[in-house]
Amino acid sequence: MQDDLMVIPEAVGQEGLLERIRRLVLGGEFPPGALLPEAYLAQEFDVSRTPVREALKQLQHEGLVEIRPKVGTFVREPTRREIIELFQLKESLEGLAASLLARRGEVPELTILRRNLEDSDEAVLAGDTEAYARLVHEFHWTIVRGSDNYKLFEHYERLMNQLAYQRLVLRTVEHPGRIAASTGEHHAVLEMIEHKDPFGAESAMRNHVYASSREALVTEPERKP
Amino acid sequence: MQDDLMVIPEAVGQEGLLERIRRLVLGGEFPPGALLPEAYLAQEFDVSRTPVREALKQLQHEGLVEIRPKVGTFVREPTRREIIELFQLKESLEGLAASLLARRGEVPELTILRRNLEDSDEAVLAGDTEAYARLVHEFHWTIVRGSDNYKLFEHYERLMNQLAYQRLVLRTVEHPGRIAASTGEHHAVLEMIEHKDPFGAESAMRNHVYASSREALVTEPERKP
DNA sequence: TTACCGTCGTTTGTATGCAACAGACTCTTG
DNA sequence: CAAGAGTCTGTTGCATACAAACGACGGTAA
Structure with missing residues (x-):
């Protein structure tokens, strides 16, 4: 049983990214209200903006960020x-x-x-x-x-x-x-x-x-x- | 007050699409378990696959569809x-x-x-x-x-x-x-x-x-x- | 000094192209 | 005839390119 090595093909590329961005937000490096540019995250995690966008949408559902359409994604602390x-x-x-x-x-x-x-x-x-x-x-x-x-x-x-x-x-x-x-x-x-x-x-x-x-x-x- | 005419900039392009796909799924045109191809929806609503993809993710969050990674999006069919x-x-x-x-x-x-x-x-x-x-x-x-x-x-x-x-x-x-x-x-x-x-x-x-x-x-x- | 308008840079939203994977089908072989 | 391997099509996942919109900044006029 090598569950750790059984890398799920590319859900890892997806969920791994989600986890990493979540930790980044929770890490407090970006204060609440700070802008999270998609391009920055994409470069930081060496992926394209597309999967970053999907992860941010998920984080919005979790209440960790707020996406203001056409403006940007901001760190948000749950009330x-x-x-x-x-x-x-x-x-x-x-x-x-x-x-x-x-x-x-x-x-x-x-x-x-x-x-x-x-x-x-x-x-x-x-x-x-x-x-x-x-x-x-x-x-x-x-x-x-x-x-x-x-x-x-x-x-x-x-x-x-x-x-x-x-x-x-x-x-x-x-x-x-x-x-x-x-x-x-x-x-x-x-x-x-x-x-x-x-x-x-x-x-x-x-x-x-x-x-x-x-x-x-x-x-x-x-x-x- | 002409709220109806106050078109929300482009969330309309997004929410409108989301609403339309939601109605499509709820309408029962696609039976439970049926595949919802992104390309078909894109052509049907005259948009690209990208916004379709985001809408499907939202629908998955709402529980209406199930996205099997690398396979496709299916109308949910509970056992x-x-x-x-x-x-x-x-x-x-x-x-x-x-x-x-x-x-x-x-x-x-x-x-x-x-x-x-x-x-x-x-x-x-x-x-x-x-x-x-x-x-x-x-x-x-x-x-x-x-x-x-x-x-x-x-x-x-x-x-x-x-x-x-x-x-x-x-x-x-x-x-x-x-x-x-x-x-x-x-x-x-x-x-x-x-x-x-x-x-x-x-x-x-x-x-x-x-x-x-x-x-x-x-x-x-x-x-x- | 203050209010307003125009311009500019940054960021998002969408389209498109390409590569990879899953599942089905067929053909071959025991 | 059945089982397995290989191929093949359809679909997704990601990267990239481009256009549009928002907000900020600076300049101008009252």
């Missing part, structure tokens, strides 16, 4: 309201995922989740916030994957792309108390899932997402004038 | 399993919408909903299934709009396009017993919303969507061999 809306969606979708996963039997994802929580506990004890952040990410994605609903997976993927700004730029400095609470909530979610309690799993998951979003939103400061 | 998955999503998203709407005060959408139910009752008594189908559509969309969550609106739009909902709802409507039950559920949903009961509204909405989906799925037979 606080948009982030709130996205978190509400996240709560609903992940609640559904947990519910669906709880309805399933013993699936491989449960093993991953158990292992994930063990590692998370270790990371918390070790104070390794970076590893913990990665494990949190894996926890949520595993539940969505484990729901065995591919359409849900697709919409969730889209949602998380739109939340990429929040994840990567507004790096929420997790309060220690919040980390403890979060791990506790994770355990509660998994317990409900293992008890095959769809309603309880959904409720626990939504509580967890809501609490996390609250934390993320209070951490996000006011907009500078 | 039965995908329809089930999409209905699960629909239940979750509409539940969220009803919940959010119930949290809001007296908003214009409530007036629309009350009027909608009056008209629906009339349509049921008159046996006007066509009008009823249209009103059902309006009911659901009004709730999603009334949720005041634009990101939810966007995801819902994509979901409904993928479901090709308008194709499904027509078959569902033909069951007299189901129509009576459906109207009753609509009334229950609105009542919960008017009582500003988010949990009750979400629950009622999800029950309704679930019942409708069951009906749609039994109505939709197996795929022809």
